[in-house]
Amino acid sequence: MPRAFGRHGPIHSWFRRRLAPAYERVLRRDIDSGPSHVAIIQDGNRRYARSRGADAPDGHRAGADTTEQVLSWCLDLAVDELTLYAFSTENFERPADEREPLFDLIESKLLELSEREQIHDNRVAIRAIGDLDRLPDRVRSAIETAEARTAGYDAFRLTVALAYGGRAELLRATRDIATAVDDERLAAEDVDVETVESFLYRQPVRDVDLIIRTGGDERTSNFLPWHANGNEAAVYFCAPYWPAFEKIDFLRAIRTYESREASWQQTTVERAATLVGAVAKTELADARAASRRLIERLPTADRDIAAELTDATRGSTTAEPQHGGDPFGSSDDSVDTDSAD
Secondary structure, three states, rough: OOOOOOOOOOOHHHHHHHOOHHHHHHHHOOOOOOEEEEEEEOHHHHHHHHHOOOOHHHHHHHHHHHHHHHHHHHHHHOOEEEEEEEHHHHHHHHHHHHHHHHHHHHHHHHHHHHHHHHHOOOOEEEEEEEOHHHHHHHHHHHHHHHHHHHOOOOOOOOOOOEEEEEEHHHHHHHHHHHHHHOOOOOOOOOOOOOHHHHHOOOOOOOOOEEEEOOOOOOOOOOOOOHHHHHHOOEEEOOOOHHHOOOOOHHHHHHHHHHHHHHHHHHHHHHHHHHHOOOOOHHHHHHHHHHHHHHOOOOOHHHHHHHHHHHHHHHHHOOOOEEEEEEEOOOOOOOOOOOOOO
């Protein structure tokens, strides 16, 4: 490997040695509960290698080291699931002299991880999703071995997306569901979220809370569209190539997720308050109208007494503020459902 192919340049190394530990402590203090499921698009391995005068396989090997570190960070921060976009369906278009070393690396890392004490001590279940039949036999064999060795674990999930494409996965699931309905193995009215998920993956996947993409590109590249976009996952794009991704980058991503969650929850509370206020006002108006209709049907003497009681109740129990008719302070009768998240 060329001498220049280091993980960091001299300036970055100085920064990391002098400032990064303190910054990491600050970030850790800012983080509370964090996400349950983190999904990462590991982009920039080849560009990292080229920038250092090395070949693409060298970049992928350096990226594999980062993958192992991220797994440790997730375990340390009590993340429940990590999904890694390791090989997309588009990657099959790369030249064979780049694909084959990558397949060798995936095979060796899966087997190595499945034997590591850290995996077994932390009860990490290793699984793979994607169009696995397109992978070489040696990679499929490594997947089967890793899954079998960790099949009984449920404390943490490490999912590797291989030969994966989100749009293709959704399309295939749609076709399979349509076929099942045509064959009367499935009733159309029984198709629900759980049904779709059962057709999507050979392994269950939790909803994604946070997507991280390294390498500077700001797109999610068809990654887990059902469980990420449907769950409105937070997305964090960062500039470092995957081999140069550090713990402070990971902590900043989690801090971004928590800030987004806090904002979303605040918006949800405000919407709920507005909705409750509008509903309460409507129900109160309906109750008064019903009361008036009931009073009109009473004999004259009883009607006068009921009216007096209604007026007294209105004055003492409606709890309407003096500035308007909305118990939540809104002067508009409509419910704002278009507030920005």
